[in-house]
Amino acid sequence: MKTGDFELLLSHHFFKNTNHTTMDNEGSFKKLVSHAKEYGYIFPSSEIYDGLSAVYDYGQYGVELKNNIKKYWWDSMVLLHENIVGLDSAIFMHPETWKASGHVTQFNDPLIDNKDSKKRYRADSLIEDYLQKIEGKIEKEIIKAAKRFGNDFDEEKFRKTNPRVQANLKKREEINSRFIKAMENEDLAEIRQIIIDCDIADPVSGSRRWTEVRKFNLMFETKLGSVSEDADLIYLRPETAQGIFVNYLNVQKSGRMRIPFGIAQVGKVFRNEIVARQFLFRMREFEQMEMQFFVKPGDEIKWFEYWKEARMKWHLALGINSDHYRFHEHDNLAHYANVAFDIEFKFPIGFKEVEGIHSRTDFDLSQHQKFSGKKLQYFDPLSKESYTPYVVETSIGLDRMFLAVLSYAYTEEKVPDANGNLEERVVLRIPAPIAPIKAAILPLVRKDGLDEKARTIINDIKFDFNCQYDEKDSIGRRYRRQDAIGTPFCITVDHQTMEDDTVTIRYRDSMKQDRVSTTSLREIIGKKVELQNLLKEICGSSG
Numbered sequence: 001m002k003t004g005d006f007e008l009l010l011s012h013h014f015f016k017n018t019n020h021t022t023m024d025n026e027g028s029f030k031k032l033v034s035h036a037k038e039y040g041y042i043f044p045s046s047e048i049y050d051g052l053s054a055v056y057d058y059g060q061y062g063v064e065l066k067n068n069i070k071k072y073w074w075d076s077m078v079l080l081h082e083n084i085v086g087l088d089s090a091i092f093m094h095p096e097t098w099k100a101s102g103h104v105t106q107f108n109d110p111l112i113d114n115k116d117s118k119k120r121y122r123a124d125s126l127i128e129d130y131l132q133k134i135e136g137k138i139e140k141e142i143i144k145a146a147k148r149f150g151n152d153f154d155e156e157k158f159r160k161t162n163p164r165v166q167a168n169l170k171k172r173e174e175i176n177s178r179f180i181k182a183m184e185n186e187d188l189a190e191i192r193q194i195i196i197d198c199d200i201a202d203p204v205s206g207s208r209r210w211t212e213v214r215k216f217n218l219m220f221e222t223k224l225g226s227v228s229e230d231a232d233l234i235y236l237r238p239e240t241a242q243g244i245f246v247n248y249l250n251v252q253k254s255g256r257m258r259i260p261f262g263i264a265q266v267g268k269v270f271r272n273e274i275v276a277r278q279f280l281f282r283m284r285e286f287e288q289m290e291m292q293f294f295v296k297p298g299d300e301i302k303w304f305e306y307w308k309e310a311r312m313k314w315h316l317a318l319g320i321n322s323d324h325y326r327f328h329e330h331d332n333l334a335h336y337a338n339v340a341f342d343i344e345f346k347f348p349i350g351f352k353e354v355e356g357i358h359s360r361t362d363f364d365l366s367q368h369q370k371f372s373g374k375k376l377q378y379f380d381p382l383s384k385e386s387y388t389p390y391v392v393e394t395s396i397g398l399d400r401m402f403l404a405v406l407s408y409a410y411t412e413e414k415v416p417d418a419n420g421n422l423e424e425r426v427v428l429r430i431p432a433p434i435a436p437i438k439a440a441i442l443p444l445v446r447k448d449g450l451d452e453k454a455r456t457i458i459n460d461i462k463f464d465f466n467c468q469y470d471e472k473d474s475i476g477r478r479y480r481r482q483d484a485i486g487t488p489f490c491i492t493v494d495h496q497t498m499e500d501d502t503v504t505i506r507y508r509d510s511m512k513q514d515r516v517s518t519t520s521l522r523e524i525i526g527k528k529v530e531l532q533n534l535l536k537e538i539c540g541s542s543g
Contacts, residue, residue, distance in 0.1 A: 029348040032410050033279055035426065039484050041065070041406065042280065054273065054283045061485055064436035064466065066287075066402050070266055072434055072534055073289045073396065076314055077264040080535060084262035084291065085255055089243025091268060092224065095234050100371035101242050101364065102336070103219060103235075110191050111216040111274050116207035122274045123191050123213045126200050127179050132350060134172045141165050180331045188213040218271045236270035241393065243267070244292045245364045248389075249376055252294075259378055259389055260303060262293040266398065278349055280403040287398035294378070294389040297362065301339065303392045304359045308341055310538075311357060311394050315343065317537035318431050320408050326351060336363035345404045354404055355396035362388040405430060409486060415511065418476065428486030429509055432528045437487045438465035439525055442478050444494040446471050454493040457503070461522055465529060483508060489525055 036042040041062035045055040058066055077084050098104050110123040141164055146153045159165055175198060182190040192213045201208050220236040237243070244263045251263055266289045273284055280286075295303045308327070315325055323346070330340040336358075343355040365388050369376040377386045409428040417423045432438070441458045443450035451471060458467050468487070470478050475492060482490050492504040497518070505524065506513045516524060527533075 028410075029279070029407070031412075032348070032407055035410065035484070036062070036406065055285055056280060056283065061436040062402070065405070065430065065434060065486075066398065068434035068436070068531075069401055069405065070287075070289065070398060072531060073314070073398075073401075074264065074266065075531060075535060076538055077262070077291050080539065081262065083257065083260060084264055084293075085251060085257070087244055087247060087251065087263050087265045088267065089240070089247060089265065091237050092234055093237060093242065093246070095232070096371055097242050097246060097368070098219065098235055098238075100367040101245075102367070103238060104217075107219060107238060108215040108217050109274055110188055110213045112192065112195070112213045113211040114202040114205065114207050115209040115211060117202050117205035119202060119204050120274055121202075123188075123195060124179075124183065127175070127191070127194055127198070129203075130198050130200050131172055131176060131179075134168050134175075138165050138168050138172075141168075176331070186215075188215070216274055218273065220270045220272050237267075238271050239269055239395075240265045240267040240288050240290050241292060241364070241395070244290070245368055245391075248292075248294065248365065252378065259380065260293060260295045260299070262291050264289075264291040266290075280399045281347065281349070281352060283399060288395055289398050289401075290393065290395045292360075293392045293394075295392060296380075297387060297390050300359045300361070300390040300392055304339060304357065307392055307394050308357045311343060311355060311396075313538050315345075315355075317534050318405070318434075320404075324404075324408060328353070336360045345400075347404065348407055352400075354400045355394065358393045358395070360391040360393050362390050364391060365389060405434070425480065425483060427483040427508065430486040430488075431534070432488040433531045433534050435486050435488050435529070436466065437468045437482075437485060438529045439489040439491055439521075440468045440470050440478070440482045440487045441491045442475060442493065443471050444475060444492060448495065449498060450493050450495070453497055454491075457491065457493065457518055457521070460518075461525070464522055465525055479506065488528060491521065 033042075037044075037059075039061065040059035043057045043059050044051040045057050046052050074086070078086050098107075111120060112123040112126070113120050138159075141162060142155060142158065145158050145162070146155070159169070175194065178190065178194055181187070182194065189212075192210060195210060196208075199208065219238050222234060222236060224232045224234045244265055248263065251257065252261070266287060268285060269288050270285055273282055293303060293307065312325065312327075316322060325346070326344050328342040328344050328351075330337070330342070338359050338361050340356065340358040342353040343357070344351040345354040365376045368374075369388070376388065378389050379386045406428070409430045411427050411429055413425055413427070414422045415425045430436075439461070441454045443454040454469060454471070458469050461467060468482075470481070472478070473481075479490055486508070488508045490506040490508070492506065494504065497503050501518050502515050503518055503521070504513050505516050505521070
């Protein structure tokens with residue numbers, strides 16, 4: 001894809017909505033959490049027993065949206081690429097797997113406790129939050145200056161010349177430099193000293209009395225065996241990637257795959273987070289969508305750039321404004337990577353990682369070859385040489401992507417009621433191809449055969465679209481309920497329907513209504529809700 005094409009994509013929105021206003025603070029975020037529960041998207045797990053920290057259940061609409069996002073990702077990988085195939089590996093793996101991957105010794109977070117509040121934190125997160133506050137101060141100065149100078153404002157010059165901005169930039173750079181070095185060297189004492197020097201307080205109590213920093217391994221342990229004393233220690237997988245690596249040769253040989261090729265997988269993973277918080281953003285049980293792309297050594301940067309661009313296209317095809325996404329380059333690389341970028345999304349809680357693109361070199365396959373004693377090299381039939389492939393990884397959190405879609409879709413707006421007075425409407429502007437319910441069929445009243453006619457319509461189109469029948473309350477209330485669920489189309493069956501077989505179709509985003517024939521519903525709805533629309537957008541097809 002040409003650079004110009006990519007820039008054009010950044011400015012294009014698949015679902016245009018100029019009046020869209022998304023949440024921009026934590027207060028609104030709480031409204032989303034409440035809305036998600038009230039309308040059947042997300043429930044606290046085991047709620048009747050007062051719940052379980054950072055574990056959630058997907059409700060009747062949540063599971064549909066989640067499955068639709070999953071299918072969108074899966075099809076974008078497996079359908080659109082002849083050299084990518086799927087896999088579903090087991091959650092339980094031989095414990096040597098995690099020694100080879102480095103998870104047993106290196107999958108740690110720096111843990112720190114506050115002596116007064118007795119609260120436990122990730123030390124690196126405290127520092128990252130502090131750095132983000134400095135960035136916030138810089139942005140506030142820029143916003144104030146932009147308002148003051150208007151069209152004459154030169155942001156680049158302002159950043160270079162304003163004393164307060166320069167002081168904050170210097171402060172951030174010095175702290176970040178120390179932080180990166182400390183993390184790379186696993187210098188726990190220095191990490192604590194940064195917290196002390198920055199005068200970072202406990203977010204709950206305001207106390208600055210901190211314990212020493214220590215390592216905390218994130219893997220859940222369990223036992224495999226029928227008798228506890230003879231059982232083997234195993235782990236719940238903390239990522240799905242290793243299941244791909246240990247099966248790489250099985251897939252390559254059985255599928256007669258030639259490099260470059262990829263293996264895609266969606267699956268549950270488990271991490272014993274020190275602090276699991278912020279709703280679905282950080283949980284102990286979640287799902288990943290990962291694709292490992294095997295390439296010839298030396299070609300990894302070329303493919304890294306390809307996948308970095310391709311993955312951003314996937315996100316933007318949903319119609320989410322491009323200013324809600326940005327790339328973030330890793331300063332502190334993981335032990336297996338030679339280059340890594342995150343795709344960050346602008347959540348109501350700030351820009352946070354939703355997907356990672358990493359060049360993993362040959363670390364994983366070399367380690368598994370070493371620990372297993374099995375040869376995992378690829379024989380190239382063209383060059384007649386054997387080598388250990390390099391890997392480019394794309395890894396996206398399904399739950400985080402769900403949260404990104406939901407938080408962007410949640411909109412509060414003032415609209416006129418039947419009498420012309422303004423009233424508040426809450427609507428989920430979920431892109432139609434991934435919306436949980438595509439159409440709601442609504443009889444105006446439950447008599448005169450309107451309900452039976454509505455049932456006939458839904459029985460006719462339910463094989464093509466996920467539809468919902470709703471006959472309770474006034475038609476206006478039913479519209480509002482479907483808006484809150486995120487249903488793109490409402491089909492109203494009235495007395496005229498019985499005369500000429502036409503219905504009123506109402507569009508969620510514009511609230512516009514058209515009179516159409518029942519025989520045209522499949523075509524009208526299909527043009528907007530088919531997943532092919534998103535896939536063609538990725539491919540740049542006009543359809």
